[in-house]
Amino acid sequence: MQFPHLFSPITINGMTLKNRAVMPPMGTGYGNSDSTVSDRLVAYLARRAQGGTGLIITEVCAVDPRGKGFPNEVGVWNDSFIPGLARIPEALHRYGAKTALQLHHAGRETFEAAAGAMPEAPSAIPSVILGQPCEAMSLERVAQVIGSFARAAGRAKAAGFDAVELHGAHGYLLNQFLSPFSNQRNDQYGGSDENRMRFVLEIVAGVRKVVGPDFPVWIRVSADELVRGGYDLDFMQKFAPRMVAAGVDAIHCSAGVYSTPGNLSVASMDTDPGFNLFRARALKSVVNVPVIGVGRINNPELADQAIARGDADLISFGRQHLTDPDFINKAHDGAFDDIRWCTACNQGCIERLSFEMKSATCSFNPECGREYKGPASKADPSQRVWVIGAGPAGLSAAMAAAARGHKVEIFEKEEKPGGQLLSASRPPHKAVFMDWVTWALHQLKKSSTPVHCQHTVNKEEIKQRRPDAVIIACGAYPVTAPIPGFDSKMVADARDVLTGKVELVSPVVILGAGYVGMETADYLLAKGIAVTVLEMQPFPPVGKLTAHGYWLHKRIKDAGGRLIFGAQVLDIEAGDVRYRQNDAERVVESAAMIVTAMGAKSENSLEDVLKELAIPFRTVGDAKTPRRILEAIHEGHKAGEGI
Ligand SMILES: Cc1cc2nc3c(=O)[nH]c(=O)nc-3n(C[C@H](O)[C@H](O)[C@H](O)COP(=O)(O)OP(=O)(O)OC[C@H]3O[C@@H](n4cnc5c(N)ncnc54)[C@H](O)[C@@H]3O)c2cc1C
Ligand SMILES: Cc1cc2nc3c(=O)[nH]c(=O)nc-3n(C[C@H](O)[C@H](O)[C@H](O)COP(=O)(O)O)c2cc1C
Ligand code: SF4
Incomplete structure (x- = not known):
């Protein structure tokens, strides 16, 4: 067998898992508005069990309504939830997976709208990120919440779960008690290490008392808070035993x-993939129970090596389960080329949930969260479908239409398929974006769907060959502003710079500090080129709250890149870029190249001829409105399914 360590069974307090692959808890927002389990949630989890994973841990489930982190978080705070919760083990056991329920209280990391009251915490110190005022828990309330965890564990057991996981990580209530950063109490639950450990230890003891000695119970911890004033790995090594x-x-x-x-x-x-494994190893060295490692581990090979090395006994693959529910079975069967890889972009999952207040999905897997709808029906009759454009929207549309049995052809004007992903995958750490293109082309090859490159579809060709239906996935072309000097040879578009169509020189001025401008700066700085970025808006369009945004700002700053905001470019003359900032005129002098990253405009000019000929069509992705990969892939898929 290719991955003997990953695919070997393990037993945790009497619960035997068929392999060491774990799906860790991931909040989805799929629960019903009354916090009960929905058909959508059951179908989504069952699909992951079908994919071969040994242990599936539910997302956060609130032990107390005041501990909810988001409004439709699944509840486990009274017995009325038990029948709904029971649907999860029932569905997952059919595929041979075991399942644990994650017991959660958000503490201060929530909003009044979700918690139904002012959030509660060890001390009245608002969350650094959310800023919501919160209330310090009284001793009576501390005792109540300890009881809530214990009773909720009993309900999970009654609902048929194989185990429970206590959420002691990520800055939620248990973590808040452990941390000198958020716990400044001066009673028996605060102050010394011993006192800060007390709340969690009493919860563990309370849970154990309710579920009995033979029911698996474990805890999820953040081994290091990685914040100034927080606890560190040394503390966790003392606490774990x-x-x-x-x-x-x-x-x-x-x-x-x-x-x-x-x-x-x-x-x-x-x-880096597996960046957190050394912490799992450090905890393993001080305890005699299994340790589950997690953190950017997508690849079953890396997981197998980590287990073999003794870093961890089991491996959690989080987002990889969202991108490809079947990747464990595929790895088991050696079908590596069929695995659709998570890019760790965070856009479709955690950041959509946290910042857009929408349910989680995956940018690259349009079926994530739609499993309850079932597969699309076969096409009847099968039609000649043209997909124009081989970017993410076109490739996704073609796969969906071909899966339904249509005769699909893809046309791409460039030499290679991929659309903007050809440039989007060039900045540091983004090569993984091309993996999706490779995967999509492999799937299209398997369905014998031709991709005609260097073939620009025009009106005449459509008139002559008259396909039955068309998907316009022509993307968007870069735009600039009517500024004197923009026609100079020194001015190049960011996409051309990234794809190597332009010879690189230094220093460079980039116009626009959106993602394209910032990533181009990152790319050039990594090559030792001096960069100044001018942005018209007074504030950075790329925020530091997103993980990628944070690292982009950090790398650009560390490499000496200059970011100038509130700068309205007036003209370009012989490498001097003149701009107005706060009513004063300024100049960046002697640029060797000026790179534009000023947005894009949809390419949908073929719509007219299709309307004229009454050929059914759909316009998807950036061709509809310039947006992101998520919209391109999801809209393409929907269009392919809808024809
Ligand atoms: C540098 C850069 C970084 C980016 N990073 C991210 C990111 O991190 N996350 C994210 O979500 N988005 C990112 N984007 C945006 C993302 O790449 C686009 O939103 C996405 O590619 C749009 O997909 P699409 O298929 O609609 O269009 P495109 O990717 O533009 O593909 C359209 C294709 O159609 C072809 N075409 C056009 N007209 C014709 C014709 N008449 N005949 C044949 N072919 C034709 C084009 O050549 C092109 O290949 C980035 C973009 C850039 C430039
Ligand atoms: C959308 C999303 C929701 C998450 N929700 C939870 C959660 O409910 N409980 C939890 O302990 N961790 C949660 N996490 C963290 C994951 O369990 C996991 O630790 C993290 O994604 C890192 O693993 P990965 O790199 O394999 O994705 C969430 C992650 C994502 C992407
Ligand atoms: S949205 Fe991005 S990070 Fe999230 S699961 Fe999909 S590929 Fe991975």
């Missing part, structure tokens, strides 16, 4: 809290 003594059967080793710079709890592509 205490938790084992109190009754936990395993430790799930995550890292970071809400305010950790660069969000290392859900690390972006800017962080």
Whole structure:
């Protein structure tokens, strides 16, 4: 067998798992508005169990309504939830997976709208990120919440779950009590290490008492808070054996809290795969129970090596489960080329949930969260479908239409398929974006769908060959502003710079500090080129709250890049870029190249001829409105399914 360590069974307090692959808890927002389990949530989890994973841990489930982190968080705070919760183990056991329920209280990391009252915490110190005022818990309330965890664990057991996981990580209530950063109490639950450990240890003991000695219970911890004033790995190495003594059967080793710079709890592509394994190893060295490692581990090969090395006993693959629910079975069967890889972009999952207040999905997997709808029906009759453009929208549309049995052809005017991903995958840490293109082309090859490159579809060709239906996925072309000097040979478009169509020189001025401008700066700085970025808006369009945004700003600053905001460019003359800032005229002198990253405009000019000929068509992705990969892939898929 290719991955003997990953695919070997393990037993945790009587629960035997068929392999060491774990799907860690991931909040989805799929729960019903009354916090009960929905059909959508059950179908989504069952799909992951079908994919071969040994252990699936539910997302956060609130032990108390005041501990909800988002409004439709699944509840486990009274017995009425038990029948709905029971649907999860029932569905997952059919595929041979075991399942644990994650017991959660958000503490200060929530909003009044979700918690139904002012958030509660060890001390009245508002969350650094959310800023919401919160209330310090009284001793009576502390005792109540300890009881809530214990009773909720009993309900999980009654609902048929195989185990429970206590959420002691990521800056939520248990973590808040452990941390000198958020716990400044001066009673028996605050102050010394011993006192700060007390709340969690009492919860472990309380849970153990309710579920009995033979039911697996473990805890998820952030092994290091990675914030100034927080606890560190040394503290967790002292605490881990205490938790084992109190009754936990395993430790799930995550890292970071809400305010950790660069969000290392859900690390972006800017962080190395397996970056947190050394912490799992450090905890393993002080306990005699299994340790679960997690943190940017997508690749079953890396997981297998980590287990073989003794870094961890089991491996959690988080977002990889969103991108490809079947990747464990595919790895088991050696079908590596069929694995669709998570890029760690965070855009479709955690940042959509946290910043857009929408349910989670995956930018690269349009079916994530739609499993309950079932597969699309076969096409009847099968039609000749043209997909124009082989960017993410076109490739996604073609795969969906071909899967339904249409005769699909893709046309691409450039030499290679990929669209803007050809340039989007060039900046540091973004090569992984091309993996999706490689994967998509492999799937299209398997369905014998031709991709005709260097073939620009025009009106005449459509008139002559008259396809039955068309998907316009022509993307968007870069635009500039009517500024004197923009026609100079020194001015180049960011996409051309990134794809190597332009010879690189130094110094460079980039116009526009959106993602394209910032990533181009990152790319050039990494090559030793001096960069100044001028942005018209007074504030950075790329925020530092997103993980990738944080790392982009950091790398640009560390490499000496200059970012100038509120700068309205007036003209360009022989390398001098003149701009107005705060009513004063200024100049960046002697640029060897000026790079434009000023936005894009949809290419949908073929719509007219299709309307004229009454050929059914759909316009998707950037061709509809310039946006992101998520919209391109999801809209393309929907169009392919809808024809
Ligand atoms: C540097 C850069 C970084 C980016 N980073 C990210 C990111 O991190 N995350 C994110 O979500 N988005 C990112 N984007 C945006 C993202 O790449 C686009 O939103 C996405 O590619 C749009 O997909 P699409 O298929 O609609 O269009 P495109 O990717 O533009 O593809 C359209 C294709 O159609 C072809 N075409 C056009 N007209 C014709 C014709 N008449 N006949 C044949 N072919 C034709 C084009 O050549 C092109 O290949 C980035 C973009 C750039 C430039
Ligand atoms: C959308 C999303 C929601 C998450 N929700 C939870 C959660 O409910 N409980 C939890 O302990 N961790 C949560 N996490 C963190 C993951 O369990 C996991 O630790 C993290 O994604 C890192 O693993 P990965 O790099 O394999 O994705 C969430 C992550 C994502 C992407
Ligand atoms: S949206 Fe991005 S980070 Fe999230 S699962 Fe999909 S590929 Fe991974």
